Amino acid sequence: MKNTYYKLIEQSFKFPQEGFKVEDNFLTFHGVSLKNLIEKYGTPFRLFYLPNIGEKINSAKKIFNQAISKYNYKGAYHYCYCTKSNHFSHVVNAALNENVHLETSSSFDIDLILNLFKEKKINNKLIVINNGYKTTEYLKKIISLHDFGFENVIVVLDNKSELDRLTNLLKGSHKKIKIGIRMAINEEAQSSYYTSRMGIRHSEIIDFHNLNIKNNKSVELKMLHFYIDSGIKDSLYFWGEFKKALKLYVDLNKQSSSLNSFNIGGGFPIRNNLGFDYDYEHIADSIIKNIKESCEANKVIDPNIFTEYGKYTVGESGAIVFKVLEQKQQNDNENWYLINNSLMNTIPDAWSIKEKFILLPVNKWDNDYKRANIGGISCDHSDYYNSEDFNQEVLLPSYSKKDNEPLYLGFFHTGAYQDAISGYGGIKHCLIPSPKQIIIEKDEEGNLIDYVYRNEQSAEEMFKLLGYK
Ligand SMILES: Cc1ncc(COP(=O)(O)O)c(C=O)c1O
Numbered sequence: 001m002k003n004t005y006y007k008l009i010e011q012s013f014k015f016p017q018e019g020f021k022v023e024d025n026f027l028t029f030h031g032v033s034l035k036n037l038i039e040k041y042g043t044p045f046r047l048f049y050l051p052n053i054g055e056k057i058n059s060a061k062k063i064f065n066q067a068i069s070k071y072n073y074k075g076a077y078h079y080c081y082c083t084k085s086n087h088f089s090h091v092v093n094a095a096l097n098e099n100v101h102l103e104t105s106s107s108f109d110i111d112l113i114l115n116l117f118k119e120k121k122i123n124n125k126l127i128v129i130n131n132g133y134k135t136t137e138y139l140k141k142i143i144s145l146h147d148f149g150f151e152n153v154i155v156v157l158d159n160k161s162e163l164d165r166l167t168n169l170l171k172g173s174h175k176k177i178k179i180g181i182r183m184a185i186n187e188e189a190q191s192s193y194y195t196s197r198m199g200i201r202h203s204e205i206i207d208f209h210n211l212n213i214k215n216n217k218s219v220e221l222k223m224l225h226f227y228i229d230s231g232i233k234d235s236l237y238f239w240g241e242f243k244k245a246l247k248l249y250v251d252l253n254k255q256s257s258s259l260n261s262f263n264i265g266g267g268f269p270i271r272n273n274l275g276f277d278y279d280y281e282h283i284a285d286s287i288i289k290n291i292k293e294s295c296e297a298n299k300v301i302d303p304n305i306f307t308e309y310g311k312y313t314v315g316e317s318g319a320i321v322f323k324v325l326e327q328k329q330q331n332d333n334e335n336w337y338l339i340n341n342s343l344m345n346t347i348p349d350a351w352s353i354k355e356k357f358i359l360l361p362v363n364k365w366d367n368d369y370k371r372a373n374i375g376g377i378s379c380d381h382s383d384y385y386n387s388e389d390f391n392q393e394v395l396l397p398s399y400s401k402k403d404n405e406p407l408y409l410g411f412f413h414t415g416a417y418q419d420a421i422s423g424y425g426g427i428k429h430c431l432i433p434s435p436k437q438i439i440i441e442k443d444e445e446g447n448l449i450d451y452v453y454r455n456e457q458s459a460e461e462m463f464k465l466l467g468y469k
Contacts, residue, residue, distance in 0.1 A: 067288035085310025110141035156180035180223030227265025268312035318415025342376035356389035362408035364397035433457035
């Protein structure tokens with residue numbers, strides 16, 4: 001009996017599974033034939049399946065609102081999209097179609113908000129949460145949003161000095177700006193530092209509020225914010241930090257009559273291996289239950305709840321597909337599949353923070369399988385991928401060099417952060433171009449359509465950036 005790659009996957013995981021299915025020996029992603037896309041556009045390509053964005057947003061809204069009804073919770077749930085996870089207009093527009101609010105991280109993000117406003121993609125009732133370090137330029141632009149009637153802008157203070165800068169910029173005006181305070185979290189034990197540099201020390205927040213915010217006529221405290229950057233997990237560490245923030249909210253609420261919102265940041269995880277198992281509903285239920293119980297015990301009104309999911313919103317909509325150019329046996333154990341672009345350039349999180357993505361072959365599912373290292377074509381020794389979150393090794397279909405059909409490989413759920421970190425269309429390591437980008441969306445009749453958003457980067461585009469004529 002032949003040990004096919006398909007049998008390996010079927011026996012190791014629940015397969016087919018959401019988003020992945022094999023038809024005629026070729027993988028489909030969210031029901032889209034990758035074979036057709038390869039034939040139509042050639043590889044490599046980056047792909048965005050936009051309908052997934054709405055599905056994810058609605059699924060999170062549903063589970064939070066279910067818990068809100070179950071516990072007779074009085075506050076509202078607000079889903080904010082964290083723009084830094086993917087700024088492309090098609091992605092932001094897909095999120096906005098689901099009535100989300102937005103979270104910003106820097107000065108240019110405010111230009112993005114104004115651009116969306118001028119294009120009538122948003123109105124000025126939108127809630128805009130401003131995170132990140134507030135340079136004077138960023139603060140000035142945030143204040144300018146008020147001139148366009150944006151009254152639901154909440155500046156989340158990352159540092160105490162931001163309040164002075166903001167207050168100085170508001171001197172002489174009658175504007176009152178809504179603010180939040182970000183609580184600095186303690187990191188997980190294995191982290192290289194103990195307390196996050198983001199936010200204000202937990203122990204200093206009440207005094208800071210009483211001395212500088214309570215009687216400040218230019219600002220009004222609305223929100224307590226915290227964000228666990230290692231993600232929302234059902235772990236002692238997560239719930240420990242969560243309960244610390246909740247206690248602070250309750251204590252701060254006793255000092256502030258305007259405080260009414262609790263922002264738990266981003267951190268909803270995505271599937272990064274086929275064995276991923278996460279109970280989103282249970283987590284949302286526990287978040288609401290904990291807040292409700294604490295507010296009831298302390299006679300505090302249930303706050304509005306904000307989340308700022310980035311990766312969760314857009315991660316699972318993205319994929320990148322390569323062709324294996326060559327296989328190379330470098331010793332008895334190590335076999336390399338060399339792909340037609342660079343992994344460092346296209347999925348930079350894989351080498352920089354050892355992020356895992358779902359890696360699957362697109363074709364040859366009926367073939368035998370073997371261990372393989374995947375190498376990019378840059379000359380950098382770090383341009384490789386050789387372990388998966390689940391297996392610690394990469395197993396892929398084997399094939400003979402005489403086989404005319406190339407092997408195609410896909411990295412899936414790559415929709416968040418990869419383009420921003422790599423710098424889409426910028427100067428690339430070893431001058432290997434950014435791959436073409438394909439978008440799949442639904443037309444007005446609900447039919448799926450695909451088109452090229454950008455072709456592969458050209459040598460001229462790169463040389464222009466480098467100052468060559
Ligand atoms: C303040 C804040 N909110 C939200 C996010 C989004 O996090 P994620 O993509 O893990 O949901 C980040 C990510 O860095 C962040 O810094």
